[in-house]
Amino acid sequence: MHFGDDLMARTREIGHPLCAGIDPHLDRVPELFRQGSMAPADPSTPLAVEALALAFLDRLVGKVAAVKPQIAFFEQMGSAGMAALERVMAAARERELLIVLDAKRGDIGSTAEGYARAYLEPGAAAEADALTLNPYMGLDTLAPFAERAAAYGRGLFVLAKTSNPGSGDLQDRVLEKEGPVYEVLAGSLVPMADELQGPATGWSSLGIVAGATYPEQAERLRALLPNALFLVPGYGAQGASAADAVRSFVPGPGGLEGGLVNSSRGLLFPAAGQEAADAGGWEQAVDEAVARAADELQAAVAR
Amino acid sequence: MHFGDDLMARTREIGHPLCAGIDPHLDRVPELFRQGSMAPADPSTPLAVEALALAFLDRLVGKVAAVKPQIAFFEQMGSAGMAALERVMAAARERELLIVLDAKRGDIGSTAEGYARAYLEPGAAAEADALTLNPYMGLDTLAPFAERAAAYGRGLFVLAKTSNPGSGDLQDRVLEKEGPVYEVLAGSLVPMADELQGPATGWSSLGIVAGATYPEQAERLRALLPNALFLVPGYGAQGASAADAVRSFVPGPGGLEGGLVNSSRGLLFPAAGQEAADAGGWEQAVDEAVARAADELQAAVAR
Numbered sequence: 001m002h003f004g005d006d007l008m009a010r011t012r013e014i015g016h017p018l019c020a021g022i023d024p025h026l027d028r029v030p031e032l033f034r035q036g037s038m039a040p041a042d043p044s045t046p047l048a049v050e051a052l053a054l055a056f057l058d059r060l061v062g063k064v065a066a067v068k069p070q071i072a073f074f075e076q077m078g079s080a081g082m083a084a085l086e087r088v089m090a091a092a093r094e095r096e097l098l099i100v101l102d103a104k105r106g107d108i109g110s111t112a113e114g115y116a117r118a119y120l121e122p123g124a125a126a127e128a129d130a131l132t133l134n135p136y137m138g139l140d141t142l143a144p145f146a147e148r149a150a151a152y153g154r155g156l157f158v159l160a161k162t163s164n165p166g167s168g169d170l171q172d173r174v175l176e177k178e179g180p181v182y183e184v185l186a187g188s189l190v191p192m193a194d195e196l197q198g199p200a201t202g203w204s205s206l207g208i209v210a211g212a213t214y215p216e217q218a219e220r221l222r223a224l225l226p227n228a229l230f231l232v233p234g235y236g237a238q239g240a241s242a243a244d245a246v247r248s249f250v251p252g253p254g255g256l257e258g259g260l261v262n263s264s265r266g267l268l269f270p271a272a273g274q275e276a277a278d279a280g281g282w283e284q285a286v287d288e289a290v291a292r293a294a295d296e297l298q299a300a301v302a303r
Numbered sequence: 304m305h306f307g308d309d310l311m312a313r314t315r316e317i318g319h320p321l322c323a324g325i326d327p328h329l330d331r332v333p334e335l336f337r338q339g340s341m342a343p344a345d346p347s348t349p350l351a352v353e354a355l356a357l358a359f360l361d362r363l364v365g366k367v368a369a370v371k372p373q374i375a376f377f378e379q380m381g382s383a384g385m386a387a388l389e390r391v392m393a394a395a396r397e398r399e400l401l402i403v404l405d406a407k408r409g410d411i412g413s414t415a416e417g418y419a420r421a422y423l424e425p426g427a428a429a430e431a432d433a434l435t436l437n438p439y440m441g442l443d444t445l446a447p448f449a450e451r452a453a454a455y456g457r458g459l460f461v462l463a464k465t466s467n468p469g470s471g472d473l474q475d476r477v478l479e480k481e482g483p484v485y486e487v488l489a490g491s492l493v494p495m496a497d498e499l500q501g502p503a504t505g506w507s508s509l510g511i512v513a514g515a516t517y518p519e520q521a522e523r524l525r526a527l528l529p530n531a532l533f534l535v536p537g538y539g540a541q542g543a544s545a546a547d548a549v550r551s552f553v554p555g556p557g558g559l560e561g562g563l564v565n566s567s568r569g570l571l572f573p574a575a576g577q578e579a580a581d582a583g584g585w586e587q588a589v590d591e592a593v594a595r596a597a598d599e600l601q602a603a604v605a606r
Contacts, residue, residue, distance in 0.1 A: 025413065040420055041428060072410060072417030078428030079385035086382055106437060107375060107407055108467040110328065114375030117343055125344065125381030134409060136439040136462055138469025159439055164411040166441025170488060173478050181484070185473060 001153030003130055003205040004229060005198035007098060010065035012254050016297040017246070019100065019231070020060050020290070021264025022069040022088070024049045026076075028269045032282055046077045046084035053088040055279070056268055057095055059286045063294065066098035066129075068231075068262050086125045098129045100231065100260070104159060106134035112144040120148035130155030132209060132231065135185055142192065146206070149196055155205045155229065156196075160186050160221055163211025163234030182217065186224045193228045204228050207259060212240030215247035222248040222258065230259035236266035236293065242300040249301060256301040263293050304456030306433055306508040307532060308501035310401060313368035315557050319600040320549070322403065322534070323363050323593070324567025325372040325391070327352045329379075331572045335585055349380045349387035356391040358582070359571055360398055362589045366597065369401035369432075371534075371565050389428045401432045403534065403563070407462060409437035415447040423451035433458030435512060435534065438488055445495065449509070452499055458508045458532065459499075463489050463524055466514025466537030485520065489527045496531045507531050510562060515543030518550035525551040525561065533562035539569035539596065545603040552604060559604040566596050 011017050026038050026045065033052040036044035053069075060067060069092075074085035092099050105115040119128045133145055135158050148154050161171055161182040171182040178184045186208060196205040207229035210218040218230065235245040242261070249256035266289060273285035314320050329341050329348065336355040339347035356372075363370060372395075377388035395402050408418040422431045436448055438461050451457050464474050464485040474485040481487045489511060499508040510532030513521040521533065538548040545564070552559035569592060576588035 023414070040424075041426055070410075070414055070417075072408075072414045072421070076417040076420040078421065079382045079389055080428075082382035082385045104408075104410055104437075104440075105375075108465065111326070111373055111375045114373075114379040117379040118375070118381070121343075123344055125383075134407075134437050134439050136437050136473060137407075137465050138467060138472035138474070140467055140469030140472075162411065162440050164441060164443055166443030169441035169443075169491065170439060170484070171441070173481070173484065173487065175476050176479050178476070181473070181476065184476065188472065 002198045002200070003149070003153055003155030004196065004203035005200040006153070007065060007155065007229065007260070008198070008201045008203045008257065010098065011257065011260070012252065014063070014065050015254065016294050016301060017257065017259060017261045018064050018294050018297050019066045019068050019260035019262040020056070020064045020267050021262045022053055022056065022067055022268065023264040024052055024073045024268070030274050030276065030282060032276060032279060040076045041078070043080060046080045049074070049077070049081070050084040050087055054091055056286065057088070057091055057097065059283060059290060060097060061095050063290055064097065066100050066260055067092050068100040068102050070264070071101060071103045082126070089126055089128065093127070100130040100132070100155070100157065101126065101128035102132045104132050104134045106137050106141050108137060108141055109144065112141050116144040116148045120145065120152060120154045122152055130157060132157045132159065134159050139188060146192055146196070149205050153205070155207060157207045157209050157229070157231040158189060160208040161210050161214050161217045163213045163238055167211065167214070183220060183224060186221050189225060189228070193225055197227055202227055207231055209233065210248060212245035212261065213238060215244040218248040222250065232259060232261045235261050236263035242296040246297065246300045261297055267293060305501045305503070306452070306456055306458030307499065307506035308503040309456070310368060310458065310532065310563070311501070311504040311506045311560065313401065314560065314563070315555065317366070317368050318557065319597050319604060320560065320562060320564045321367050321597050321600050322369045322371050322563035322565040323359070323367045323570050324565045325356055325359065325370055325571065326567040327355055327376045327571070333577050333579065333585060335579060335582060343379045344381070346383060349383045352377070352380070352384070353387040353390055357394055359589065360391070360394055360400065362586060362593060363400060364398045366593055367400065369403050369563055370395050371403040371405050373567070374404060374406045385429070392429055392431065396430070403433040403435070403458070403460065404429065404431035405435045407435050407437045409440050409444050411440060411444055412447065415444050419447040419451045423448065423455060423457045425455055433460060435460045435462065437462050442491060449495055449499070452508050456508070458510060460510045460512050460532070460534040461492060463511040464513050464517050464520045466516045466541055470514065470517070486523060486527060489524050492528060492531070496528055500530055505530055510534055512536065513551060515548035515564065516541060518547040521551040525553065535562060535564045538564050539566035545599040549600070549603045564600055570596060
């Protein structure tokens with residue numbers, strides 16, 4: 001098992017890098033799935049979210065290589081929400097979808113061990129294939145995650161240049177002689193990326209997050225990290241085009257490749273799905289949204 | 304309700320800034336409390352951790368102003384661990400201990416809303432008085448937390464200069480003209496600190512994390528943020544002295560003041576407590592460790 005090789009084999013087979021984000025905003029859950037008040041503390045809310053997520057997973061089998069649950073939308077419902085997330089992740093695993101858990105964790109050694117145990121060890125209740133990480137506290141805080149990546153074939157995506165407007169506040173600041181923070185950070189990840197390089201494809205299990213909303217920065221990041229997988233948020237609802245989303249991609253056997261392009265709201269909450277009168281109508285709306293995004297990205301990676 | 308005012312009133316009354324960290328390392332749980340295999344996935348493990356944490360809380364009533372549960376040690380046990388954390392936090396609230404939840408969350412707007420709802424809203428299953436935050440993604444990612452701080456009197460501690468050796472990798476990097484990253488970050492927090500300033504004491508509900516292991520940096524941070532509470536890790540087991548831990552403190556009505564100094568392992572896992580044959584022996588070991596740290600800090604803040 002090697003996350004980089006496995007992900008790349010699957011995206012090559014599927015023909016596009018679309019990753020389906022699972023961000024269940026409580027106020028957007030379609031009427032079809034709603035239960036009770038939908039307040040975070042209402043015990044029926046996690047059940048409604050779980051039903052939505054499971055129905056969504058059923059639409060994705062064979063259509064995307066990976067899903068990306070955003071843990072905050074489950075955490076907001078407390079431990080009952082976390083139990084729902086565990087069931088959704090188990091269902092994704094049964095459906096042979098790779099799971100990139102978007103948790104953006106980061107802490108000092110002994111605490112990072114706890115997070116690594118929570119999400120990257122075999123048999124963990126919320127066992128993921130890959131995890132997003134925040135590097136602010138330093139490279140030593142990434143080590144416990146890198147150990148699990150090496151031991152169990154997991155993937156890591158370290159925040160470099162995020163898709164939000166405020167990403168400039170710290171990430172774009174320019175260091176004396178060295179350049180912008182996000183580039184310096186990326187440069188410091190090179191040894192870890194090389195250590196986790198895949199034997200089959202050359203792609204590493206150490207990746208970064210590089211927002212589609214900043215395509216020129218993504219190109220510079222690719223130059224610094226030629227073998228890192230890029231997890232690219234910002235495509236779709238956040239405004240970036242398919243072409244911008246794959247700006248960091250490089251030629252591969254079947255077209256441009258280099259990571260995953262995530263879309264969340266656009267797939268989980270298509271406008272037509274909100275108004276659907278029955279399950280069939282909702283399924284059709286989601287199928288169309290997924291097919292449209294997959295087609296757009298397939299065209300963008302075609303050489 | 305205002306976190307800054309409330310915390311300062313309590314630490315003034317108690318006479319020292321000691322905060323008791325709740326970091327239940329599974330392999331350190333004393334024999335007295337152990338149940339089953341103590342593996343993270345064993346259903347009896349969260350019960351053992353909960354029993355330890357509740358017994359610890361009983362030793363702290365009237366002795367410290369605040370406790371700081373580290374969420375990773377509960378998350379590693381999955382949703383059952385999160386349920387145990389919720390019960391421990393409810394018990395801390397009943398015992399009138401302020402709760403600083405150490406979760407170091409940080410994400411873009413809609414996702415940050417989820418985290419803010421999870422930990423800072425009244426009635427949340429894991430309702431905290433204050434939360435630690437990671438600023439890497441930018442100031443816009445702090446806004447949903449600042450809104451709850453203003454609305455519900457919560458406190459926020461933003462990572463500035465952390466206590467670990469790797470904190471230099473990014474935080475100490477020097478920006479062109481502007482100085483080190485951690486100082487630039489602290490400077491950018493000034494407007495938020497001013498907005499959340501307490502009417503009674505002048506202390507803000509917006510604080511920072513500034514490790515005791517870097518006392519000179521903490522002094523510079525105090526100059527930049529005169530009204531911010533500092534949450535100071537690194538005292539005790541991590542090696543910093545009481546004098547170093549309060550280097551950022553300033554004269555107040557009863558001595559030096561300016562935030563909370565955390566000790567985790569030193570209080571929860573005192574050597575004598577590990578070997579205790581009965582509950583009385585363990586209680587005595589914890590009481591002595593808490594009294595020793597409180598006395599040291601009381602001496603350090605005496606003018």
